[in-house]
Amino acid sequence: MKIVLRYPLVAGTLLVLLAVVALLAAGQEGIAQAAASIYALAVAAYLAIGMVRRLAGGQWGIDILAVTAIVATVLVGEYIASMIIVLMLAGGTALEDYAAGRAKHELTALLERVPQxxxxxxxxxxxxxxxxxxxxxxxxxxxxxxxxxxxxxxxxxxxxxVVPLxxxxxxxxxxxxxxxxxxxxxxxxxxxxxxxxxxxxxxxxxxxxxxxARMEDSQYSRIVALVKEAAESKAPMVRLADRYAVPFTALAYALGAVGWIISGSPARFAEVLVVATPCPLLIAAPVAFLGGMSRAARSGVIVKYAGVLEQLSRIKTVAFDKTGTLTYGRPALVAVRTAGTLSEDEVLGLAASAEQYSSHVLAASVMDAARSRGLPFGAATEATEFATHGVRARFDGQDVVVGKPAFVAEWASGVAETDLASGELAIYVGTGGEFVGSLVMSDPIRKETRRTLSELKALGVNRTVMLTGDALATARHIADEAGLTDVRAECLPPDKVEAVRSLPDRPVMMVGDGVNDAPVLAVADVGIAMGARGSTAAGESADVVIILDDLSKVASAVRIGQRTVQVALQSIWIGIGLSVALMVAAAAGYVPAIAGALTQELVDLATILNALRSLGPGRHGAVSTARAREGARRAPLPG
Structure with a gap:
């Protein structure tokens, strides 16, 4: 009963079709033809009203082919064919729902498991x-x-x-x-x-x-919110189907007219239109894109809008933040170097007390180092963070400044840059107007960074760039390890935005994880946030959120985008190709109306089954996934 209520047109058509068969069996062909014709014309009128409304809204569709096919088959007496066309159109909705549900399985599975x-x-x-x-x-x-x-x-x-929070x-x-x-x-x-x-x-x-974390701030809730947004987005290749609507419709009418002229029978025109019904164009692309989004979700990549997959398939340039993106983002304290009368623990304690008011990724590492030594944190009476530069906090009437040397030098005298080995960085500390020391940190490159860059190059990415607020020496060291040649260091958030806007090879994808990356993620053609530990602001600004702490998922996102678009286009062209072949055969008189209607249903099924291939990784993707898992098993954990 639930299915009948959900698909009343399917149920009604089947009921009328059974009645027509019963009437034919009873020898009442005239009544059977009248019943089938009236019902088919009523459905055609219903479709025509919807078509006119869409045309009034400026949207061209290809329902006109279905309407014309129904009317034409009724006029030439092929009323069984007209009923099959109606059933095919009604069943197309049910078939689309099934295919969409299958394609969205991973997305809906996440939503169904929300802890209550x-x-x-x-x-x-x-x-x-x-x-x-x-x-x-x-x-x-x-x-x-x-x-x-x-x-x-x-x-x-x-x-x-399920762990609820x-x-x-x-x-x-x-x-x-x-x-x-x-x-x-x-x-x-x-x-x-x-x-x-x-x-x-x-x-x-x-x-x-x-x-x-409370429910609304927990990882799963963030993922669910992203998934809901993704599930409700529209596939961009619906526009592609609309683009093909006019030439496809014109070709169908032209072949029908040729068949009519050659044969001298209007039935030939109806037979051509029967096999020209547009279901493959209307269903295939959306199903392929839903399948691609579901495939991405299963891989730990949440694509927020279906249209992003189309952009991902064409990426030519990728820009990376450094800390937390190309590196693990968990810098460890290597040494504390004092510059005055304060001890190492006193310098570290002051830095940690100030850094508790900073959102920078290095702040957490400084505080962790202080906690490991059992150092207490002071409570500031006021504190101000200067994005990408440092933080200034006041304790008992005395200012403590922590950050880059140039920033600390504005508030403290005697700042001297410390010697660093490759891959090290320093955080400078001043208090009471005097420089008191520096903290030497090291943040290793991710083990998957080089492999990810190689995979992106193999996927057609022509250019990779590092955009970072860190010093050039530190940035250059990481770039050399990763194999990057284009390095832009000491960038403020506006500098990153301008750099992405100026990159010539488009589309440009930006990958980052911090609050400071939110503006540049928003202006990039595709913004990807490393969301495992990344900020909420970065996740909201991005088009794609990677919920794993794994940079290789960036290449996976591009690969899934390319495969999705490939499958969508392939499905559309399979539908068009088979329909055109059937139209030519029908115009030549080789496809009777009833056989054509049944054959077109098989075309729909073949097209949709092909579109569902976007749920799988493809041959290349399967090989890459297997290699990645093997590498993950063999590689030691960072730190």
Missing amino acids: TAHRERNGTSAAGNHTAEAHTDGQHEDVAATDVDIGDILLVRPGE DGVLLSDSGTFDESSLTGESLPVERSAGEGLMSGSLNGEAAIRMRVT
Whole structure:
């Protein structure tokens, strides 16, 4: 009954068709013809009204072929063919829904697994003081809505349950299936103190965790929001189908007229139009693009709009941020060099106290280094971050400045640049108007960087560029390791924007992960945010979000875009080619109307099945995926 209500035209057509067959069996051919003809003309009138409305809105479609085919077959007495055409058009909607559902499977699977409840420990008061529980409780835990859980709450995650929010593992160890987030089929082991991603599936043992982000800020919720946006976007190649509508329609009418003139029978005109119905053009491209987006989601790449896949397929230049993109973005403290009477711990403690008010990726590394030495953080009375330069904070009436040497020199005297080895960078510290020392950090290049650049070149990317706010020496070292020749260092956010706008080989793709990358991600033809640890601002500005900490997914995104467009175009041309061949055969009198209507249904099916190939990686993609997984198993973890 649900199917009947969802597809009433299909149900009605089947009912009328059965009645027509029954009338023919009873010898009532005249009544059967009248019933079929009236029903088919009513459907044609319904389609014509919709077609006129779209034409009034300036949108040209190819429904006119279907309307003409129905009317023509009724006029020449091929009423069974007219019923098959109606059934084919009605069934096309159901077929499209099925194909779209199959293509969007990975997207909808993510949405269906959104955690709704959490088992919170009853240990007094939650982080926000709000402990309203639902009816179910086991004495030690209470079931609450996931949206009511606060940062700091302790949760129990039972075996086989989805981790509801981002957090830190409190149990000694745990095993988690992160395939819905990362695309990696193998379960991962986590130890106490390691982070847990919401949306991952707990293994065979119950675990305890401390929540570090509310529901709306958790990784899974961010992914779900992106997926909803992606699922609702329209495929750009619908425009391509519309572009072909006029010449395809003109060709159909011309071949029909030729067949009519040669044969002297108007039935020949109807037979040509029967095989010219436009379902392949209307369905194939959208299904291919939905399949490509689903394939990307399964690989840990969220494409926010279907049109981005078309842009990805044509990328000629890729610009990269350095820290957190080409490198791991987790710089480690190598040394503390003092320049005055303060000790190493005092210099590091001052720097960490100021850096807690900075959003720069290096700030977290400085604070981690201070915590590892057990150093306390001071509370500032005021603090200001100067994007890409540094931070200034006031403690007990005294300014502390941390950042680049030129920035620190504006507030402190005696700044002397420290000697650095290749791949090292320095953070300078001043207080009370005097330079007191520097922190030497090192951020290694990602193991997959060189391979990613090679894959991009193989995919047709002509130019790769590094855009970074770091010093030239540090940037040049990373560029040499990665194999990049175009390096633009000490760039402020406006400099990056101008650099991307000036790059000649278009389209240009920008890859970054920080707050400072948000403007340049927005102006690039395609912006890709490394979203595993990247900022919300970068993710919102980007067209593509990579939810894994894996740079090779950039090449995967380009490859999926190219394959999607290839499959979409191939599906369209298969539909056009088969339809044209059938039209020529019908014009020559080799395809009767009923046979033509049935054959056209097979063309629709072949076209859609081909479009669903965009769900797969293709031969080259499968080989690349296998190599990447093998490399991931053999390579040591960073740090």
